[in-house]
Amino acid sequence: xxxxxxxxxxxxxxxxxxxxxxxxxxxxxxxxxxxxxxxxxxxxxxxxxxxxxxxxxxxxxxxxxxxxxxxxxxxxxxxxxxxxxxxxxxxxxxxxxxxxxx
Amino acid sequence: xxxxxxxxxxxxxxxxxxxxxxxxxxxxxxxxxxxxxxxxxxxxxxxxxxxxxxxxxxxxxxxxxxxxxxxxxxxxxxxxxxxxxxxxxxxxxxxxxxxxxxxxxxxxxxxxxxxxxxxxxxxxxxxxxxxxxxxxxxxxxxxxxxxxxxxxxxxxxxxxxxxxxxxxxxxxxxxxxxxxxxxxxxxxxxxxxxxxxxxxxxxxxxxxxxxxxxxxxxxxxxxxxxxxxxxxxxxxxxxxxxxxxxxxxxxxxxxxxxxxxxxxxxxxxxxxxxxxxxxxxxxxxxxxxxxxxxxxxxxxxxxxxxxxxxxxxxxxxxxxxxxxxxxxxxxxxxxxxxxxxxxxxxxxxxxxxxxxxxxxxxxxxxxxxxxxxxxxxxxxxxxxxxxxxxxxxxxxxxxxxxxxxxxxx
Numbered sequence: 001x002x003x004x005x006x007x008x009x010x011x012x013x014x015x016x017x018x019x020x021x022x023x024x025x026x027x028x029x030x031x032x033x034x035x036x037x038x039x040x041x042x043x044x045x046x047x048x049x050x051x052x053x054x055x056x057x058x059x060x061x062x063x064x065x066x067x068x069x070x071x072x073x074x075x076x077x078x079x080x081x082x083x084x085x086x087x088x089x090x091x092x093x094x095x096x097x098x099x100x101x102x
Numbered sequence: 103x104x105x106x107x108x109x110x111x112x113x114x115x116x117x118x119x120x121x122x123x124x125x126x127x128x129x130x131x132x133x134x135x136x137x138x139x140x141x142x143x144x145x146x147x148x149x150x151x152x153x154x155x156x157x158x159x160x161x162x163x164x165x166x167x168x169x170x171x172x173x174x175x176x177x178x179x180x181x182x183x184x185x186x187x188x189x190x191x192x193x194x195x196x197x198x199x200x201x202x203x204x205x206x207x208x209x210x211x212x213x214x215x216x217x218x219x220x221x222x223x224x225x226x227x228x229x230x231x232x233x234x235x236x237x238x239x240x241x242x243x244x245x246x247x248x249x250x251x252x253x254x255x256x257x258x259x260x261x262x263x264x265x266x267x268x269x270x271x272x273x274x275x276x277x278x279x280x281x282x283x284x285x286x287x288x289x290x291x292x293x294x295x296x297x298x299x300x301x302x303x304x305x306x307x308x309x310x311x312x313x314x315x316x317x318x319x320x321x322x323x324x325x326x327x328x329x330x331x332x333x334x335x336x337x338x339x340x341x342x343x344x345x346x347x348x349x350x351x352x353x354x355x356x357x358x359x360x361x362x363x364x365x366x367x368x369x370x371x372x373x374x375x376x377x378x379x380x381x382x383x384x385x386x387x388x389x390x391x392x393x394x395x396x397x398x399x400x401x402x403x404x405x406x407x408x409x410x411x412x413x414x415x416x417x418x419x420x421x422x423x424x425x426x427x428x429x430x431x432x433x434x435x436x437x438x439x440x441x442x443x444x445x446x447x448x449x450x451x452x453x454x455x456x457x458x459x460x461x462x463x464x465x466x467x468x469x470x471x472x473x474x475x476x477x478x479x480x481x482x483x484x485x486x487x488x489x490x491x492x493x494x495x496x497x498x499x500x501x502x503x504x505x506x507x508x509x510x511x
Contacts, residue, residue: 017277018237018275018276018277019237019238019276019277019305021213021237023185023211025183025185026183027135027182027183028134028183032185034185034186034213034237036215036237036238036240036277036279036305036306037138037215037279037306037353039137039138039185039186090347090348092305092348092351
């Protein structure tokens, strides 16, 4: 199994799975996530978080960057980011960077 | 195809964020361009499924749009704001240029999905499609083992081949949807089909009960499930949805013959969906050509696709609620189901402008429901296989070999 049941924590290094693409829709002027049979319209905060999800940064790194940018308490941001990413993961729109096994 | 595409977004009408297309001329322009478009690039197919959603009058190979014409269509759709393309058919890989078409979709920024029977795919071809940017593969299965599955498909060795291609799909790390069309001849395998999808490492499973128009209507007596089967189906699906949460997403399409209210077919006529036929007709639904008396515009005409979507007579005929007769007209659900399915209304009542008889409020409902029950109980199990020759009746002891029935037209 591909291990789709991921549990997001501060040490996770999340990224969008191959079948989900984050894209700016020029026609409608909104960000969208394209996935099989679905188009999601993430809100501004989700877009900002997802743009940082490159499979290299950990959730902790991401929370740190956002805390700095918005001069907000890191703990509160980390909690929100984990909850949002877990929700996306449950829906199948988020995966974790995996070590490639030969 | 499921109609869940617009799930979180274009749920309602013209006021939502994803339904924006500048409105200047006609009221129809308030309908945004769809997020996803289905391209039926060919009607040729090595399978002969008796419930095929293609029209009974199939487009011959010689009438199909050329590679250049399809590429122009893809570019035009991307420019209009379409985000996803479903390459379907017939069997889309029966076209020699399928890799080139997928590559072009990628080049113009479209998310592409291949809806395939899989039996023509080699590992090299699938790999080439992945390299061309294919985003998702959807493979149809007719059962969970060869005896039932190959009989329904009307093609020997089809099931084994599908399993092989599904495996390659995951090896290439392409997401996989298993599409299982269910009916009286295979519903007993549903639990095993769900397990098969898990074993194949599919991301999604579509459990779609047959919708009865075109070929399926001709085969209704052999396909119609009993009420007991439908209740069991819903129970199995609901149990699996809970048990497999996070592992396998299951979309379920209920058969509308046994429903109380009709389905919101295509999200409402001309509201959020269109498809393009092999010969280039722009259609409000893949069965729309079964409605005689409606003229459909082609991408080969002088009109743009946007113009056809917004202004053509066929799209505007049943848009919104203005066309509705009673009991739809004054019904509180008229903007929820938009009167159900036009093709079904036409097939069962002779007038596409009638209320879909799937609705209990239709004067025809009682009669049709009883008919379905009678047919389901009658054990007439012979198929009329889908082909270019207008169909071939299954032999008494199961089909012998349907491979040569003119699929290459």
